[in-house]
Amino acid sequence: MGSERISLRIGLTGGIGSGKSTVAALLEGRGALLVDTDAxxxxxxxxxxxxxxxxxxxxxxxxxxxxxxxxxxxxxxxxxxxxxxxxxxxxxxxxxxxxxxxxxxxxxxxDAACVVFDVPLLVESDRWRDRVDRVLVVDCPEEVQVARVARRSGWTPDEVRRVMAQQAPRPLRRAAADAVIDNRGDSLDALRTVIDVLWKHWMAVDR
Incomplete structure (x- = not known):
């Protein structure tokens, strides 16, 4: 990566409807530079x-x-x-x-505290693991994924499941993670607390 490499690169991933975008925004609010590969x-x-x-x-x-x-x-x-x-x-x-x-x-x-690469298919790709220092997976039960996506997009549950079938199964994503955020609930405060703890830990270890 050369002399310009910053202290920490985080690969952020999760299945559709997991809440990954919310986690990305919270990390950005703590000083991370967010690189959104979908965008x-x-x-x-x-x-x-x-x-x-x-x-x-x-x-x-x-x-x-x-x-x-x-x-x-x-x-x-x-x-x-x-x-x-x-x-x-x-x-x-x-x-x-x-x-x-x-x-x-x-x-x-x-000069950012870290760079967060938001990569929906990080686990499915063989191009990303050696480009990041940590893999952070946002996870929730599949029924929660289906309900969230159907509610926000108007897709039918079957349409959501077809998209999910193209993504890595939850056990594979979790196995690839250095840390997993369980985001099955809808409490933003609880999610913020979990991210605060992880952020402080990783910043202390990698600084």
């Missing part, structure tokens, strides 16, 4: 995004949203869920671009 992917595939030429060349004009000229995410999601080969092709285009942008953000955060 980077959306920017790369938005109108004028750097990934669009390669996406169009790989998947054809059907992948482009006629309304705004960006990636048609609904169409792309359906194709990727239906065919694992399509998902791999999509990842082969996006992941190198995401990697380059995340490193640019991380270098900009040399």
């Amino acid at each position: 980077i992917a959306r920017r790369l595939s938005a109108p004028g995004g750097a990934a669009l030429p390669a996406l169009r060349a790989q998947f054809g004009p059907d992948c482009i949203d006629r309304a705004d000229g960006g990636l048609d995410r609904v169409w792309m999601r359906a194709q990727a869920f239906a065919d694992p080969a399509v998902r791999l092709q999509l990842e082969a285009i996006l992941h190198p671009l995401i990697r380059d942008e995340t490193e640019q953000f991380a270098r900009a955060g040399v």
Whole structure:
């Protein structure tokens, strides 16, 4: 990583509906530089995004949203869920671009307390474990995931479960973690307390 590497890099992950974004925001509020890989992917595939030429060349004009000229995410999601080969092709285009942008953000955060990489598929990827010092997993029971996502998105439970089936199972994520935050409840104060304890511990160990 060179001389610019900061003291601590945290890879944050969790299944859909686990509350990972809430944890990310709380860590950011404590002084972490947050690098959101989903946001980077959306920017790369938005109108004028750097990934669009390669996406169009790989998947054809059907992948482009006629309304705004960006990636048609609904169409792309359906194709990727239906065919694992399509998902791999999509990842082969996006992941190198995401990697380059995340490193640019991380270098900009040399003075931050730490960098938190918000990576939904960290455990599923073989590209991330050696790029972070700690893996933090946000976890909750599957029925809680389904209820949360259905409530906020309007998806049916079956639609939520199809997305969950594309993600690593909970035991695999937990096994990859240096720390697990159990976020089955809805108390923000309780979650804040857990994060405070973990933050103080990791900052003391790695400073």
